[in-house]
Amino acid sequence: MENKPNKFDKILNSAIKIIGQKGFHGAKVKDIANDAGVADGTIYNYFNNKEDILITIFKVKLEEYVNMAKEEIIGIDNPEEKLRTLVKYHFKVMTETPYLANVLQIELRQPMKELRVKVRKHLKNYFKLIEKVIEEGKEKGFFNKELDVYLAREIYFGTLDEIVSTWIFKGGQWNLLETSDKLVPIFLKAFK
Amino acid sequence: MENKPNKFDKILNSAIKIIGQKGFHGAKVKDIANDAGVADGTIYNYFNNKEDILITIFKVKLEEYVNMAKEEIIGIDNPEEKLRTLVKYHFKVMTETPYLANVLQIELRQPMKELRVKVRKHLKNYFKLIEKVIEEGKEKGFFNKELDVYLAREIYFGTLDEIVSTWIFKGGQWNLLETSDKLVPIFLKAFK
Amino acid sequence: MENKPNKFDKILNSAIKIIGQKGFHGAKVKDIANDAGVADGTIYNYFNNKEDILITIFKVKLEEYVNMAKEEIIGIDNPEEKLRTLVKYHFKVMTETPYLANVLQIELRQPMKELRVKVRKHLKNYFKLIEKVIEEGKEKGFFNKELDVYLAREIYFGTLDEIVSTWIFKGGQWNLLETSDKLVPIFLKAFK
Amino acid sequence: MENKPNKFDKILNSAIKIIGQKGFHGAKVKDIANDAGVADGTIYNYFNNKEDILITIFKVKLEEYVNMAKEEIIGIDNPEEKLRTLVKYHFKVMTETPYLANVLQIELRQPMKELRVKVRKHLKNYFKLIEKVIEEGKEKGFFNKELDVYLAREIYFGTLDEIVSTWIFKGGQWNLLETSDKLVPIFLKAFK
DNA sequence: AATGAATGAGCGTTCATTCAT
DNA sequence: CATGAATGAACGCTCATTCAT
Incomplete structure (x- = not known):
């Protein structure tokens, strides 16, 4: 109950940061993943798509x-x-x-x-x-x-x-x- | 005196229509050109870019x-x-x-x-x-x-x-x- | 016998200048025409193609x-x-x-x-x-x-x-x- | 230790072949990718651009x-x-x-x-x-x-x-x- | 769960050439 | 002969998503 929420939150907060800076289209999934410290593919374990x-x-x-x-x-x-x-x-x-x-x-x-x-x-x-x-x-x-x-x-x-x-x-x-x-x-x- | 304004206006109105429907990112230059009845390249005679x-x-x-x-x-x-x-x-x-x-x-x-x-x-x-x-x-x-x-x-x-x-x-x-x-x-x- | 050679030479010299500066691929037909003071299409009255x-x-x-x-x-x-x-x-x-x-x-x-x-x-x-x-x-x-x-x-x-x-x-x-x-x-x- | 060098070399050798045949401008990135047996985009994992x-x-x-x-x-x-x-x-x-x-x-x-x-x-x-x-x-x-x-x-x-x-x-x-x-x-x- | 290399459809833009005027 | 607006095929590159490991 702790690992997943942690990573989920990390990704979500990175997404807010990156989308807030660059807009939805300008924010690349890779950027969000990098900022969250996870691999691109990991994001798809927590979200269906962008x-x-x-x-x-x-x-x-x-x-x-x-x-x-x-x-x-x-x-x-x-x-x-x-x-x-x-x-x-x-x-x-x-x-x-x-x-x-x-x-x-x-x-x-x-x-x-x-x-x-x-x-x-x-x-x-x-x-x-x-x-x-x-x-x-x-x-x-x-x-x-x-x-x-x-x-x-x-x-x-x-x-x-x-x-x-x-x-x-x-x-x-x-x-x-x-x-x-x-x-x-x-x-x-x-x-x- | 009539052709150029006509084409400019045609493209602009098609752009309004297509961007209005699909948004700026969703609107493809080709879509706008098609709707205006001109070739893709023609758009660039009237506008610098998208x-x-x-x-x-x-x-x-x-x-x-x-x-x-x-x-x-x-x-x-x-x-x-x-x-x-x-x-x-x-x-x-x-x-x-x-x-x-x-x-x-x-x-x-x-x-x-x-x-x-x-x-x-x-x-x-x-x-x-x-x-x-x-x-x-x-x-x-x-x-x-x-x-x-x-x-x-x-x-x-x-x-x-x-x-x-x-x-x-x-x-x-x-x-x-x-x-x-x-x-x-x-x-x-x-x-x- | 004078007009044509004049324009032919103009285009040729402009071509040398522009191709010399930018290379054959970098030299646009429009650039050459502009430099020669003729319309794009005029070039094709003197040359078959680029x-x-x-x-x-x-x-x-x-x-x-x-x-x-x-x-x-x-x-x-x-x-x-x-x-x-x-x-x-x-x-x-x-x-x-x-x-x-x-x-x-x-x-x-x-x-x-x-x-x-x-x-x-x-x-x-x-x-x-x-x-x-x-x-x-x-x-x-x-x-x-x-x-x-x-x-x-x-x-x-x-x-x-x-x-x-x-x-x-x-x-x-x-x-x-x-x-x-x-x-x-x-x-x-x-x-x- | 073997896959990556292999693919890099494959692409490089295909590039030599295709550029050698058609010249740099004539060689399309797609041609090189095809010859190397990879997708277009893969080339950009190994090279910044053409x-x-x-x-x-x-x-x-x-x-x-x-x-x-x-x-x-x-x-x-x-x-x-x-x-x-x-x-x-x-x-x-x-x-x-x-x-x-x-x-x-x-x-x-x-x-x-x-x-x-x-x-x-x-x-x-x-x-x-x-x-x-x-x-x-x-x-x-x-x-x-x-x-x-x-x-x-x-x-x-x-x-x-x-x-x-x-x-x-x-x-x-x-x-x-x-x-x-x-x-x-x-x-x-x-x-x- | 996590990774990240691989994928390939998709798009904005360029520019040699044409042709109606 | 001269013009230059119009054409549209062609291409380099991006990036969301997948999947073997």
Whole structure:
């Protein structure tokens, strides 16, 4: 139970690093294997093929992310405060794991349709979490009763996505946490 | 005076179609040539290489887009009305030219860094247009004097981008114009 | 009778320049046409194909060379003096027309067998000229009666060829005429 | 310990054969792979690229040649005898490995300058060997004290090169060893 | 499980040649 | 004769995947 997980994790982390640096197409299986310190062929003992690696990154890391995000808001009652916490957490993770941020931001828009479907599937739980918070905000009277939850989630996620994209694009030159201080009040107004 | 532009346009439109369907990597030069009804080599009379095709799509089509968008708001005084018009125009174009929408939405996040830089460069004028409208809204008292224009533009663009992404992802099953009717009031509230 | 020869010569000289710089394979028909100030297609009004250009260079330039070389020794009786003159003339031409020297030195060893046959054919008259001088030297008692004329010609031509090759290879850093002053006495001893 | 050298040698020998027949440009990587009984891609496990194959031929085969040539003269004291042995050995190798002879004779004059430099580099040790023998001949009083060693080497190599070129060109119709019996005395006279 | 040599389909690009104008 | 846009066959090289050891 220890050898395999170790190697699996090693490969997965190397994949995040290499794909984050070079993109899915630019990342060669050999590069990932080298970085992980295993032979090319070994990768195929843990993953079906190259696509499977990417999909697994999304599956594992987004699940991790959602679980952590849920823990972050576990003691919070106020839906507005929950939202603020989620935004901060999003920016924090992106700042602290830049390779992963690159992968999530960029590979989410997979040009290969079938791959895109598989990849976006794992966002669903993240979307659900956000939608639940917004729903709760509506129920508790913080947000507008007429607010379309799905649209609000698109505003939420699209905005965060764009902010991180720009931030990555500009080389991560500023502190995203300060951005969240300006962003959250606007969200709250928007959803009122 | 007619042949050359015709062939250039033919190739460009075929490229939009094929790249829109299969993504930049999935689109083979041969596919584009076949679709345009020219020989492979002919493409290289009009473009330096495959990358150049993608960059040219962004250059030409975004310039066209921005020029048309500017015309759309030419007679309008009210900044809120301008914003509403721009949102509608965005959704209209995406609806009417789905292949182009695909290219713009997906290839904007090029994993190849150098290519991404070149591609995003041509968004600048679109960003400027939005920022100008928001700025004007602040000056005329429609929007909050404290509003960060760049952040507002990221909300605007990120949201539209995400909405269109989801819409494409779901196969374009609903009318984006109805979405705009719900979205614009939220933007206006957010920017107040 | 004037237009055509003009253009023919222009193309031929451009071909010598470009092939001399880049080699036969490296020289593109377009490069030659550009340098000659004509359209690509025009070349095919004067030459059957690219190979024909190279063959024509050898034909025209070697004929010119042999005719000039013959004139150089026209008033000379002494076969040793003739040999000295031919060596000097060889080095002089190679020094004064470096592009041509490049072509003759390098493209003579055409890897394409059929082309090589056609190219070397035009050396024949040059070989004959040398052989005649050596023959004459034997008859007049300057050279050894037992000397194999063909072998002597191979020594003569092979040596000059190698000297020029080395000289080109080293970037033409020294004066070939000085080399001839050292070389000729050795030839005379060898053929005695 | 046996597979890898085998495959490397197989590819190298096939390359000599194919390049010897068709020239460097005419030899397709696929041809070489087919002849060696390996897949195209396998070649790139042993060589960086096509150029590298040619350079390696020169490196390996000329090193082999020089080592063997050195052994040939190992027990010989007399520099004239050494020279005779080297000439015979040169012709013997060219006769026995005609493909290699083709490659060495023809590809030495690479039109591609950078490649030519790399290729000729590996001749240096052969040149040094000849020069050493000539130098020794001068010191021991067999050759003229005034003889320019580099020029003598150019005569030696240029002549052998031209003789083999002509011989290859004419289809190898006669015995080169007989030529050496006539050539060596001329060399000895020339260097006196 | 692990290895890494071997595979071979696949692709972007070049360029000699043609031919309608 | 001159043009130069169009052609399309051809090739070096890559790299995900396999499989004998």
